[in-house]
Amino acid sequence: MTALALRLKQNGQLPVLIAAACTVVLLLVGSLYSRNFLSADYLLLQLQIASFLGIVATGAMLVILLGGIDLSVPWTVTVGGVMSAAAAGWWGATGEWLAIPFGIACGAALGLVNGIGVAWLRVPSMIFTLGINAVAQGLIVVQTGGFAPQDRATPAMHLIATGRSLLGIPNALLVWLAVGLATMFLLHRTTLGRAIYGVGNRERAAYLSGIATRRVVVLCFTLAGACSAMAGVLLTGYSTKAYQAMGDAYLLPAIAAVVLGGTHILGGRGSYLGTVVGAMLITLLQSILSVMQIPEMGRQVTYGVVIVAMLLVYGRGRRLSD
Amino acid sequence: MRRDWLYHFREFRGAYAAGAMFVVIFAVYIAKHQTGWAVPVLTTAANKGVLLAIVAMAQTLPVLTSGIDLSVGMVFVLANCLASHVVVGTPLQAAAGCVAVLATGALCGFVNGAIIVWGRLQPIVTTIATGTVYYGIALGLRPVPGGDVHAGLADALTGALPGGVPAMLVVLVGVVVVVWLPFRRSVVGRAALAIGSSEAAAYMSGVDIGRTKLVTYTLAGLLAAIAGLLLTFVTYSGEASSASGGVYTLNSIAAVVIGGTSLAGGAGSAIGSIFGALVLRTIGDLLFVFDLEPLWQPLFQGVILLVAVSLGALQLLKVTDRLEIFR
Numbered sequence: 001m002t003a004l005a006l007r008l009k010q011n012g013q014l015p016v017l018i019a020a021a022c023t024v025v026l027l028l029v030g031s032l033y034s035r036n037f038l039s040a041d042y043l044l045l046q047l048q049i050a051s052f053l054g055i056v057a058t059g060a061m062l063v064i065l066l067g068g069i070d071l072s073v074p075w076t077v078t079v080g081g082v083m084s085a086a087a088a089g090w091w092g093a094t095g096e097w098l099a100i101p102f103g104i105a106c107g108a109a110l111g112l113v114n115g116i117g118v119a120w121l122r123v124p125s126m127i128f129t130l131g132i133n134a135v136a137q138g139l140i141v142v143q144t145g146g147f148a149p150q151d152r153a154t155p156a157m158h159l160i161a162t163g164r165s166l167l168g169i170p171n172a173l174l175v176w177l178a179v180g181l182a183t184m185f186l187l188h189r190t191t192l193g194r195a196i197y198g199v200g201n202r203e204r205a206a207y208l209s210g211i212a213t214r215r216v217v218v219l220c221f222t223l224a225g226a227c228s229a230m231a232g233v234l235l236t237g238y239s240t241k242a243y244q245a246m247g248d249a250y251l252l253p254a255i256a257a258v259v260l261g262g263t264h265i266l267g268g269r270g271s272y273l274g275t276v277v278g279a280m281l282i283t284l285l286q287s288i289l290s291v292m293q294i295p296e297m298g299r300q301v302t303y304g305v306v307i308v309a310m311l312l313v314y315g316r317g318r319r320l321s322d
Numbered sequence: 323m324r325r326d327w328l329y330h331f332r333e334f335r336g337a338y339a340a341g342a343m344f345v346v347i348f349a350v351y352i353a354k355h356q357t358g359w360a361v362p363v364l365t366t367a368a369n370k371g372v373l374l375a376i377v378a379m380a381q382t383l384p385v386l387t388s389g390i391d392l393s394v395g396m397v398f399v400l401a402n403c404l405a406s407h408v409v410v411g412t413p414l415q416a417a418a419g420c421v422a423v424l425a426t427g428a429l430c431g432f433v434n435g436a437i438i439v440w441g442r443l444q445p446i447v448t449t450i451a452t453g454t455v456y457y458g459i460a461l462g463l464r465p466v467p468g469g470d471v472h473a474g475l476a477d478a479l480t481g482a483l484p485g486g487v488p489a490m491l492v493v494l495v496g497v498v499v500v501v502w503l504p505f506r507r508s509v510v511g512r513a514a515l516a517i518g519s520s521e522a523a524a525y526m527s528g529v530d531i532g533r534t535k536l537v538t539y540t541l542a543g544l545l546a547a548i549a550g551l552l553l554t555f556v557t558y559s560g561e562a563s564s565a566s567g568g569v570y571t572l573n574s575i576a577a578v579v580i581g582g583t584s585l586a587g588g589a590g591s592a593i594g595s596i597f598g599a600l601v602l603r604t605i606g607d608l609l610f611v612f613d614l615e616p617l618w619q620p621l622f623q624g625v626i627l628l629v630a631v632s633l634g635a636l637q638l639l640k641v642t643d644r645l646e647i648f649r
Binding site: 069071117121122123124126128130131133134135136137138139141142145146203204207208248252255256265266295296297298299300301303304305307308311315316317318319 | 638
């Protein structure tokens with residue numbers, strides 16, 4: 001038993017397992033409250049909602065693996081939503097087709113700027129992405145306030161966010177599945193993936209090993225921007241409308257999901273499976289707290305306490321004396 | 323002696339640059355302002371600027387140890403909500419209330435420090451989570467905005483002294499003298515900088531890492547609570563606004579960076595952060611006096627923030643060994 005635990009600890013899967021166990025416990029606790037928690041309908045709905053967070057967390061994880069952090073998530077999500085809806089309004093019938101890729105491309109462009117600032121200008125990611133977040137907010141305010149673009153979601157956006165085209169599985173979940181599989185392939189089956197872990201462990205060593213570390217950083221930030229914008233597109237489809245500050249509720253939960261999934265906040269270690277479990281855990285926790293009709297105050301406090309408590313169980317750092 | 327001066331200047335050139343930037347921007351602001359240099363204008367500016375300045379000081383302390391406190395904004399909001407309940411009644415009661423508010427803030431900071439030191443969790447994640455908890459408590463204290471505050475105290479602190487000096491500025495100087503300077507000159511302050519430079523080396527040199535971090539985070543909580551208390555005096559009410567908490571946290575980080583403190587830790591000062599905060603605040607007001615269309619203001623503010631934090635990139639021009647830019 002201890003040998004198994006040790007092996008899990010060594011290959012970094014222990015946090016994933018504990019987080020998964022916590023998810024199951026949460027479900028059981030919820031089912032004591034109401035039988036509905038174990039129904040397929042409820043679970044599918046939760047998975048659908050978790051997909052939005054999961055896609056944002058995917059981008060957040062890529063950046064965290066590098067040892068950075070992306071604080072531009074809130075307004076990049078909004079940019080994705082607002083610009084895709086606007087594209088549909090500008091270009092009529094062609095816009096319907098272009099809307100989704102255009103929204104994602106706008107997010108990727110913001111991510112690209114993030115990457116350039118962090119990789120070439122060497123500004124710490126925490127502060128540069130903060131600046132980009134402010135710029136993105138300014139752009140959206142000018143854009144929506146000055147030009148009053150269309151904010152209605154196109155039918156296609158609506159379909160991928162809320163439809164259930166295949167065997168009753170939510171399309172949003174399928175999108176997350178596709179993004180997730182691509183990320184797992186990227187991280188574990190390509191040299192780029194190895195390079196990401198390398199840069200996260202020690203950029204100087206990675207550079208000396210011949211990795212074009214700056215290109216890796218730029219690429220990760222670009223992908224992260226694209227992921228945030230994609231979540232924005234889905235959210236717009238889900239709520240049928242793009243609106244300002246729609247991404248505000250995603251920054252901290254995304255980071256929490258990544259960290260609860262066992263990814264080290266300083267980079268270099270972590271598995272995508274953990275992020276998946278983390279996103280489900282956070283979504284479920286939020287859902288159960290709201291179903292139990294605990295007042296907002298209790299929800300916030302429980303949410304924070306649960307995150308700290310879980311991390312104290314398996315996320316602790318080493319002693320300095322080690 | 324001259325050597326000392328040069329060293330001092332080099333060590334704090336970020337703070338001096340922020341100070342100079344502030345003087346220039348503020349001069350432009352006053353020149354363009356309709357009323358110009360007048361006591362009410364100065365008092366309003368001071369009331370807004372000092373709040374962020376003290377939150378930025380709070381942020382500086384953990385950053386010096388190469389940590390970060392993402393809960394400062396929430397402690398600020400919590401202190402605001404608590405103060406709107408307890409800083410009322412007779413002067414004696416109000417004074418006791420102030421002490422209670424500051425103690426609560428210090429306790430919040432201590433909890434952060436305890437989790438980071440004894441729980442061995444990363445500061446960034448810890449303070450995100452505890453920030454949520456503090457916000458929840460603030461929401462419990464003030465589900466809807468409201469409350470009251472001791473009017474005499476509020477008027478005295480948000481007005482101007484007989485000489486025309488805004489009282490808030492005096493408070494700011496007081497906080498620097500009572501909290502920052504003793505900290506900076508103490509063993510703990512030295513130790514905090516040492517930890518920021520290299521935690522392992524500090525440990526090997528016998529620095530008490532745990533105690534230093536506990537003091538640092540506790541003081542950060544205390545400073546954030548001071549700012550929250552002052553906010554109550556400015557607004558005469560308490561409001562549990564997560565948006566306001568978030569904005570203060572993020573702006574405090576920006577102010578720290580503009581003030582010349584390295585996010586990697588080990589170098590910088592709270593004085594720089596104060597000027598960083600005043601620069602940020604004045605830029606916002608500047609757009610206002612220049613009659614910029616309100617629609618474009620957030621964009622300009624964002625661009626200026628981005629440029630200000632990117633100024634550090636100029637140091638890259640000095641790098642001769644390319645390996646130096648990769649850590």
